Amino acid sequence: MFRQIKDYITDNEFRLHLFKDSVNVVNYCEIFTIEKTRISLSYKDGILIVRGSNLTLKKMLNNELLICGCIKSIELE
Secondary structure: OHHHHHHHHOOOOOEEEEOOOEEEEEOOOEEEEEOOOEEEEEEOOEEEEEEEEEEEEEEEOOOEEEEEEEEEEEEEO
């Protein structure tokens, strides 16, 4: 049980959770661009680019973002 708690607390794996009109990003490093049609950020292994329209950040924590809007594409570079 203690191992599971430790793994949860120290989790630093980059993850995306896709929903109908949003993308939840966990363990990103830095935000590069916030525009209505493009949001880009870095993660441990590269860059994430979300393209669409009316994109907004609904939740912004130290290592977690919720990007909402009409999402047309998600690119990992």
